[in-house]
Amino acid sequence: MTQSRFSDLIQALPVTSSGGDLGTVVTDVCYDSRLARPGSLFVAMRGGYTDGHRFLADARARGAVAALVESWEPDLANYPAYAAVPNTRAALPLVAATFFGRPAEALGIIGITGTDGKTTTSYLVDAMLRSAGYRTGLIGTIAVRVGDEIVDHDTRQTTPESLDVQRLLAQMREARVDWAVLEATSHGLALHRLDECAFDVGVVTNITHEHLEFHGTIEEYRRAKARLLERVAGRGPRPYPGGVVLNRDDEGARAIAEAAGTAPVLWFSAKGAPADLQADDVQLAADGTSFRLTTPRGSVPVRLNLIGAYNVDNALAAAGVGHLLGLSPEAIARGLESLAGVPGRMRRVDLGQPYTVIVDYAHTPDSLEKSLRLLRSLVPGRVIAVFGSAGERDRAKRPLQGAVSARLADFSVFTSEDPRFEDPDAIIAEIAAGARDAGAVEGRDYVCIEDRRAAIRAALDWARPGDGVLLAGKGHERCIIYGAERRPWDEAREAELALRERGYGCTAAGNDE
Structure with a gap:
């Protein structure tokens, strides 16, 4: 059973106040009071619909032994230990990563962002890596898979909360996964859900009009997406190949390219623009899509089981990942062709x-x-x-x-x-x-x-x-x-x-x- 002292979990946080026995042993972490149990640390987060601080007493009644809060009212609940920080949402990923033993350090991590195409590209990357003999994990819109175990989900959070991300990465580590493929939404990047994930590869499919109700402007939306590239650029020493894959045909992707810093950048284009990866002789049919894939290591024919010209873009993005990981053009093509389809897409x-x-x-x-x-x-x-x-x-x-x-x-x-x-x-x-x-x-x-x-x-x-x-x-x-x-x-x-x-x-x- 995983357990940590409360003091160890908050050691690196900007604690503004604390109380009780900070040596209290924590055997679980939660941010939903209904999931609290004896030994839990309850992290009270403020959200769009409610405020977790309202449920401190409920979590304590269910057995929580410690609380991480932004404000503390002693009369709310009688906790053995508590600590206050300026932003519990920003603190949660570090707490979770510490509690689960920093699982991201044991995995190669690929992040895929974009307004459209994240899920299909993730499925293509996953299929390609599995075809090449890698053991993979997947966290995205449709499903979560840890090794060979598939978990369907409908939380409507393509990128889960940081606690759930770290828990899943820990499960992948235990399942001896080589590469984790994560859909990285703008919300997930902006709301700290992907903090403490050392991204080795970052992919941007496109950046068009979406989620301005949250980001306010297209510039801020792009800025959120750019955080993925910054993570790759600042990943530090890692035993995994890395780099960034960008869509040369998309204005939004071009606009954030400088965020990649000194990380290797691969450009792809399905429209003939100068790029490292290109698609030529595209043939569309009702049962699939064919094209010739050109990479820095050579060119091969590809026959996708997916329909639509836009899936050529998604395939090029996935091919860029394969190239960064050292796969041959033939291995990339076999992997792309191995994907039968994506649920809910055409x-x-x-x-x-x-x-x-x-x-x-x-x-x-x-x-x-x-x-x-x-x-x-x-x-x-x-x-x-x-x-x-x-x-x-x-x-x-x-x-x-x-x-x-x-x-x-x-x-x-x-x-x-x-x-x-x-x-x-x-x-x-x-x-x-x-x-x-x-x-x-x-x-x-x-x-x-x-x-x-x-x-x-x-x-x-x-x-x-x-x-x-x-x-x-x-x-x-x-x-x-x-x-x-x-x-x-x-x-x-x-x-x-x-x-x-x-x-x-x-x-x-x-x-x-």
Whole structure:
């Protein structure tokens, strides 16, 4: 059983006050009072919805023996020991890393950031490394995997809290993982979730319009992403190869390149720009994508099981990681080709209907545009889009999404996607306003249907033979969030049910996962 003295856990922190027996033995660390147990250290953090300091008494009642706080009121709870610091969220990663014996020191760590493509690139890197004989771990949007053990999750935190990251890295160390692949979100980088992770390789897929509700400006958003490159540049002595992989075709990636400092930088381009890794002779098909990969060590043909030109970008990003780790072009190609698919990304739902139905996670203006353009290239008929925009997230992107759909879809259904505590109809109205500004007319070019289940069925009713229906925004997610309620949801399953209601389903549902 892991245990530490409270004094050892807080030794390197900027403690402003403390009390009680600092030699108290801690056998667990938590930031959710409901998970406290005898021997726990409870870290009280302030969040968007609540303040952990309100639950000090609850954690103590469940057995917590020490508390790390920002402010201390002795009457709240009778703890054997406590310490106060200016920022508990910033302190937690150091506490967690110390408690778990600094697991990052025993692993090579790859961080992948970007507005779009993080998950697919992570899956490609993971598949490539496993194909090359490495034992890997994965922490990301869809799943967490420690060695061969896969753990699905739906916390909606692509990058978990620092305590959970350090716990998972410790499990990977015990499972003798060689390389950990982490999706590094801007929130995760800005909110200290990835502190105490010694990143050896950093990848930037792109930086477009997203999360301005949190960062405020695109410059601050880019600044958060740049922290990953700074981590690579400042990693210090490590027994692992390292460097940075950047998208030469993306303005956002180019804008933060200097943050890499003296770290080796590999550029990739799918558009013919001067770069270390390039893709030529790209061939798109409904069942995959082919191209010729050129690296500093030579060139090879690659045949991805993923559809869409944007997956060439993701493959180039992954190939850059392989090159930094010393893989040959042939080994890189084999690894990229070994990935069968990514859950919730351009997943085809086929029950024998005469039109195409695709479920995709696209939830930014840029990713929505890419998915709509891809579907347009795959079907001879009309393109029908169904999507919404998340509540309590970047409001500025909503009219942009509406405008994209007005330009690229023949018909759109604006619906709900995790409204949280916002008015779902008001969110939809902001999307519709962008569509109208782009020339769309309600009733002719789009409709607003708040209930997502009804929206999907309406879109299928409008579909004709040869058409394509894109269900965007939910992808792999397993719930829709209304207020604090998580309502169970499975987009692909919902599409299948709707198709069966319309008489299809004599053949088995197909998917590309």
